[in-house]
Amino acid sequence: MAGKEGGYVGRSRVVMEDGGGSGGGDGRGGGSMKKTIMWFRERMTLVAVILGQMVAFLNASTAISSTELVKRGINAPTSQSFLNYALLAIVYGSVVLLRKKGLRAKWYYYILLALVDVEANFLVVKAYQYTSMTSVMLLLCWSIPSVIILTWLFLKTRYGFIQFFGVAVCIGGLVVIVFSDVHGGGDRTRGPNPLKGDLIVVAGATLYAVSNVSEEFLVKNVDRIEVMAMLGVFGAIVGACQIAILERQELKSIKWTVGAVMPFIGFSLALFLFYSLVPILLKISGSTMLNLSLLTADAWSVLIRIFVYHQKVDWMYFLAFFMVSSGIIIFSWASREKIAAPDGQNSLQLSERDEEDGQRNTNTYAPRFATPKT
Template sequence: MSKVPNVDERPAPLANDAEISSNAPVERISVRPKGTFNSPGASSSGTSSGGEHSRGAVEMMNSDSTQQPPVQISAEELDRKKGRFGYLKTKQFWIVLALSQALAVSITGTNTISGLLAGEGTSIPAFQSLFNYVLLNLIYTSTTIYKYGFKGWLKLIWKDGWRYAILAFFDVEGNYFTVLAYRYTTILSAQLINFWAIAVVVIISLLFLKVRYHIAQYVGILICCGGLGMLVASDHITGSNGGQAANAVKGDLFALLGATFYGLSNVFEEFLVSKTPLYEVIGQLAFYALFIIGVQAGIFDRHSFKTATWNAKVGGYLTGYTLILSWFYSGAPVVFRMASAAFFNIGLLTGNFWGVIVGIRVFGLTIHWMYPVAFVLIMVGHFVYYGTEGVLGEARKPWLGENQEGGDDGLFTARRQLERPNAIV
C-alpha cells in the first residue's frame, strides 16, 4: 500500500499580507514520522484515512497526499480553554477512573477464581493462563490479519516481532513469578513488594520515555500507597496475612522479580499502544505469549496437571477465569492510552478492597473498619495525582511531539482529541 502523508497547503509568506494575490505561490509541507517502526498497510483504529501509522519524531517531507487528519486545536489552546484543574472536569478523567476500577475488580475476580480452583485441588498457574492467550489470539490476531492481510501480518512479524516477543516475555514472567511468590512468602509481604511495580514504572518512564512528573503526582502516588499500607495493616491486624512464610527470602525475591517484570511490561505496552493500533499490540502480545507460556506450562505444570481435579465445576472456573482475564488484557491498553502505566498501577491498588468485598460473600470474611478509610484514601490520591494535569491528562505522551504528531490517532488517543475536540473517545 502506498504511503499517504499529511498535506498542508498555505500561501508562501510574503513581505506584506496586502501583497497576497490569487496567483501567490503555494508551499506544500507534509509531516512523516522519522526513525520508527511501521505496521504494514492498515489504517489506525478509529482513523478516517488510510495509510501507515504516524510514529516517532517528525521530519518535513515534500508530498502531495494525506495521512492523518490535521489537528483542529493545539494542546496548548485546549489547556488554556479549560483552565485550572482542567482534566478533572473532562469526561475522559471519569471514564479512565471508572475503567481502572473495573480492571481492579477484574484482578480480584481472577484471584478469587484461582483460590476456588486451589480449593478444588487444581493449582496450575501457567496452564490456566494459556486459555486467555488462545482467546486473545482468536479475537485480536484474527483482526490484525483481516486489517493487514496475511502477507502484511507476516511482514509485521518479520519487522517488529522481536519487540512484541520482548513485551510478551515481560508479561508472562510477571504473571509467573508473582504467582510463584505466593507459594513461599506471606500475602502481606507480597502486597508490600507490589509497591515496587509502581517504582519501576516511574523510573523507567523517567529514564526512557522522558516523562516528567509534577510534585503533586508524586504526592498522589504516596497517598495511594498510604491507602494500600492501611489495607495491609488491617490484614495483619485481622490475621489475614497468609500465616507463616514457607521461605520468606525466596518468596520476597520472586515477588520483587514479578513486580519488576510487570513494571517493564506496562511501560513498554504504553509506548507501543501510543504508536500502534490496539488490535495489533494485543494480538501480537498474545501470539508470542502463547508460545512462551506453553513451554513453561509443559515444563513446570506437568506434575500439577496430573494431580489436578477435573470436573464440571473446575471447567466452569477455568472458563470464568479466561473470560475475565481476556477482558482485563483488552481494557489495560485503553488505560495506557487514556492515562499511563503509572496511573494503571495505582488504580489497581484498590484490588485489596474489592477482594474483601468479594470475600465477604464468597469466603465469609468480615470487613475491618480500616478498609473503607483506605479505599477513600486511595481514591483521593487519584484526584491529587491528576489535579495539576492539562486537559489531555497523560493521554498526551511527551515522546510523540507537542501535538502528538508521532502518535496513532485511534480511539482514546490524545491525537484523536486534537483532531476531534468534541469527541469523548
C-alpha cells in the same frame, strides 16, 4: 529552550485564533479553545475512571478464581494464563490477518514483552499458594512506584513533589501489609508462608510495571490490535514451553471436575477482558493511571474475603487500605492541578508534549487509532 517554547506558543496562538474565528485582542477565540480542550479532557477523565473500575473488577475476579483453584490444591499458574493468550492470538490475530499488512514494530520487541508478561502472571498467581488474596491485591500496588520510575526514565514523564508524596504514602500502606502478614500469629487465612508470598508478589508487580510501560509505548506509537495479537501469539508460545517444563505433571494429576474447570475458565475469560480493556485505558491516561485504578480492586478483595469466604481481616488491612487510598487521592489531585494550570509552565509543557506526540504519530505512524489499553 526559549526559542523552542516560543515556537510552540506561537503555533498554539495561531490555532486558537483560527478555532475562535475572530482571534482579536480580547482572546475570546483562545478562551473558547481552552474550554473545548478542558471539556474534552473531563470527558476522557470520566471514561478513564469508568474503564478503570471495570478493569479493577475484572482483576478482582481473577483473584477469586485463583483462590478457588488454590483451595482445590491446583498449582498451575502458567496454565491458568495460557488460555488468555490463546484467545488474544485468535481474536486479535484474525483482525491482523484480515488487514493483510506487515507489522509496524519489530517482532522481537513482542517476544520480550510476552516473556515479561507471562512471568509476571506466573509469579502473581504463584503467590496465592503462599499468602492471602488480600495481601496479593494490596502488594500489587508496588507496581505504581515501579511504573513511575520507568515512565520517568524511558517515557520522559515528569512528576511533582506532591505526586511523589502520594506514592510514598501508598508504599507506607504496603509496608503495613507485610508487617501484618509477618506478625499475624496463628491466623492461617494468611497462607502457609506469607513472607515468601509477599516477596513473590513484589517481584511480579515489578514485572507488571515493565510490561505496562512497554505496552503503553507500543499502544500509543504502533497499534492496539497488533500489540494484543502479538502479545497473544508469543505469550501462548512462551506459556506452552513453560507448561511443558514446569507444569506437565501437575496437569496430569488434576481431577478435571466441574469445580476445577469452572475457575480455570472464569480466570481466562476475566483475564482476556482485562487485557482487552487495558490498552484502551493506557492510551487515554497512561500506565500510572491504570495501576492507580487497579487499587480499587483491593476493596473488592477485602469485601469478598469477609462476606464470601467468611474470613477475619486484621485491622491493619484497613489501615493499609486507608493509607493506599489516601496516597491515590493525593496523587490524583496533584495530577489534576498540574493539568488544569491555565497559564503557567505546566500548561505550556503539556501543550508542548501534546504537540510533539501529535507530530510523531502523524509523521511516523499512520493512522493513529482513536481512543474511545491495549
